[in-house]
Amino acid sequence: MNAEVRAIKTPAEQALHNAYEGARAALPGKGELAAMREEAFKRFDAKGLPHRRVEEWKYTDLRALMRDALPLAAPPDAAGKSKAKDAGKVFASVDCRRLVFVDGAFVAELSDLTAELGLTIGSMAVALAKGDALVAAHVGKVFETEDAAVALNTALMGDGAVIHVSAATVLARPIHLVFASGETPSSGFIRSLIVVEKGARAIIAESHESSASQVNCALELVIGDNAQVDYFKATQTRGLHVASLLLTVGAKAQFNTFALNSDASLVRNQSFVRFAGEGSTGGLRGVNLLRGKDHVDTTMQIEHAAGHCASREQFKSVLDDQSHNVFQGKIVVKPHAQKTDTKMMTRALLLSDEAEADNKPELEIFADDVVCGHGATAGALDPGLKFYLMSRGIDDKQAEALLIQAFIGETVEEIAHEGFREAIMTAALSWLEARG
Amino acid sequence: MSLLEIKNLHVEVEDKKILNGLNLTIEKGQVAAIMGPNGSGKSTLSYVLAGKDAYNITEGDILLDGESILELAPDERAAKGIFLAFQYPVEVPGVATMTFLRTALNAQRKLRGEGEYSTPDFIKLVRETSAKLGVSQEHLRRAVNVGFSGGEKKRNEILQMAILQPRLAILDETDSGLDIDALKTVSEGVNRLRSPERSMIVITHYQRLLNYIVPDVVHVMSKGRVVKSGGKELALELEAKGYAQYADEAA
Numbered sequence: 001m002n003a004e005v006r007a008i009k010t011p012a013e014q015a016l017h018n019a020y021e022g023a024r025a026a027l028p029g030k031g032e033l034a035a036m037r038e039e040a041f042k043r044f045d046a047k048g049l050p051h052r053r054v055e056e057w058k059y060t061d062l063r064a065l066m067r068d069a070l071p072l073a074a075p076p077d078a079a080g081k082s083k084a085k086d087a088g089k090v091f092a093s094v095d096c097r098r099l100v101f102v103d104g105a106f107v108a109e110l111s112d113l114t115a116e117l118g119l120t121i122g123s124m125a126v127a128l129a130k131g132d133a134l135v136a137a138h139v140g141k142v143f144e145t146e147d148a149a150v151a152l153n154t155a156l157m158g159d160g161a162v163i164h165v166s167a168a169t170v171l172a173r174p175i176h177l178v179f180a181s182g183e184t185p186s187s188g189f190i191r192s193l194i195v196v197e198k199g200a201r202a203i204i205a206e207s208h209e210s211s212a213s214q215v216n217c218a219l220e221l222v223i224g225d226n227a228q229v230d231y232f233k234a235t236q237t238r239g240l241h242v243a244s245l246l247l248t249v250g251a252k253a254q255f256n257t258f259a260l261n262s263d264a265s266l267v268r269n270q271s272f273v274r275f276a277g278e279g280s281t282g283g284l285r286g287v288n289l290l291r292g293k294d295h296v297d298t299t300m301q302i303e304h305a306a307g308h309c310a311s312r313e314q315f316k317s318v319l320d321d322q323s324h325n326v327f328q329g330k331i332v333v334k335p336h337a338q339k340t341d342t343k344m345m346t347r348a349l350l351l352s353d354e355a356e357a358d359n360k361p362e363l364e365i366f367a368d369d370v371v372c373g374h375g376a377t378a379g380a381l382d383p384g385l386k387f388y389l390m391s392r393g394i395d396d397k398q399a400e401a402l403l404i405q406a407f408i409g410e411t412v413e414e415i416a417h418e419g420f421r422e423a424i425m426t427a428a429l430s431w432l433e434a435r436g
Numbered sequence: 437m438s439l440l441e442i443k444n445l446h447v448e449v450e451d452k453k454i455l456n457g458l459n460l461t462i463e464k465g466q467v468a469a470i471m472g473p474n475g476s477g478k479s480t481l482s483y484v485l486a487g488k489d490a491y492n493i494t495e496g497d498i499l500l501d502g503e504s505i506l507e508l509a510p511d512e513r514a515a516k517g518i519f520l521a522f523q524y525p526v527e528v529p530g531v532a533t534m535t536f537l538r539t540a541l542n543a544q545r546k547l548r549g550e551g552e553y554s555t556p557d558f559i560k561l562v563r564e565t566s567a568k569l570g571v572s573q574e575h576l577r578r579a580v581n582v583g584f585s586g587g588e589k590k591r592n593e594i595l596q597m598a599i600l601q602p603r604l605a606i607l608d609e610t611d612s613g614l615d616i617d618a619l620k621t622v623s624e625g626v627n628r629l630r631s632p633e634r635s636m637i638v639i640t641h642y643q644r645l646l647n648y649i650v651p652d653v654v655h656v657m658s659k660g661r662v663v664k665s666g667g668k669e670l671a672l673e674l675e676a677k678g679y680a681q682y683a684d685e686a687a
Contacts, residue, residue, distance in 0.1 A: 383489075383490075384526055385528055387486075387489075387510060388522070388525070388526045389528070389536070390487075390510035390511045391486045391487070391488075391511075391514055391519075391520055392519075392543075392544075392596060392600065393511050393514035393515050393540045393541070393543045393544035393547065393600070394511055395509075395511045396509065396511070398539065398543065402528075402531055402535075402536075402539065403530075403531070405531075406528065406529060406530025406531045406579070407530065410529065410530050
């Protein structure tokens, strides 16, 4: 008998339960997909929202943080669509194909659907409803996990993007998934699938902005052999934002992800990455800029299931006021994944005595011929550096700004794409300027 | 009026007394050498002049042009023309040397109510100045002092001084860690900046540097105060006899 004794549901858990029961019949997808939803919901419902006694969620206690669950988002109205035209400013300086979503729903008339050879774009809701083959083959299967947030997403997934880049296609422009929110705060369950086939090259960007909505989004990303993918995610949300990246990479492929969280009040960015083929390289990087009571949690599980792969993880966080940053990075090297080369670094810069940074790097190595390193630091600005700058005539605030810029610059500089590098640096600098 | 007057200065660090009633006057255009054994308070004096916190001034005053600078922050002192060439210049990763120089120069000019340098004028100024000091363009592109050798760091300090054009330059053991060729280059750079409008305080252990930067006056420090002052021949006398004779005078 292993039934878990559960306390009475919290108001948020009850609301999610009711939302699922109420929406179940109308949620897109039949047969296997409906069974997958049902199974995922049961898994979630049995354990409830993750809380501090769940190791992976120790520092982001969703059960305590979510007082209530907002009603599921209604289809976007004219006002919401109109507002969305200006969304995604963070990457506006880069020439991208824009795909616009309002409260999670794909808005075709705001999206750039110009035809491009080798590229297929669709809505997840439509794909689920018609039992699309690509979706049936991959959704829920890219990286299987017991994670509660992913389970909840699978149970309630509504709309999102389905993108297919066929073999050897080099996309002419980056794709920018613009996630905007309407006037009414709501909860949204966004599911996207991106499949980049053998030898193809794609740059995908994603931006999220909302005032008070509760967003649970998941992206399943499949990177084929010899493919190259760059993925950028900017989150500037004032509600609750839980994002899961589920990624499988083939052989001799290359990918880089970069996450920017600035002025985001409550974020959990979790990545589940599997190196499934030999000879691939991957970089996961990010910059978090927190103030007020912002809480940003970056959690990742990187699984090296094949040998001769290299991964680099580098995260920098700047914390002001009473903000709280969490970094949990787990690297798992499977028994046959020899010659794995990993290096994980996380650094937090504390600008206030009341800010808190929790860094938890973890290594689980089952192979014997690997190079795996990790490091974590948390500290204040170096007063010696600050004095040096000030002794040359630079004032207190400007000296701090230069040093903060240098701190995050080290990671931002790793972005190969000039346009995105500058866009992210510009967003970081505007955060710094607002600091006054 | 003297450029700088230090009057009866008492300074403590973590309750330890470092400067003990120091008096020192620097005239306009004067190059003054300050010599003394380890622990006599030379470096503390340089940091206190530049405005580093963590030093507790318990008594006395520092006057620049007859006005106290004790309440001024380091950047305000820099704008008034005080420049400290650090004994150990710090590395500033991520901040390019050019950005740093330009931010500093324009910040000082702004505080003085002067206009900012235009980009072409600034680049020209840095090119010309760095060429004279043998600082390569490659160094200017790198982050401030990162990966520089000891000699390169010292040269970078003099480059900053040449660009910022201070009225009072404090050179804190600029000779330490330099080989003879680097010492010559750095000294030549300093000598080019000698002018009736610029005073210098040259802090050193050894007479050697003073062969290249010939001082107008030499002050000897011991136990946190100036115990003897004289002409440049005083440096030679110290070199011959050592500091032992001054050990008790300050007690």
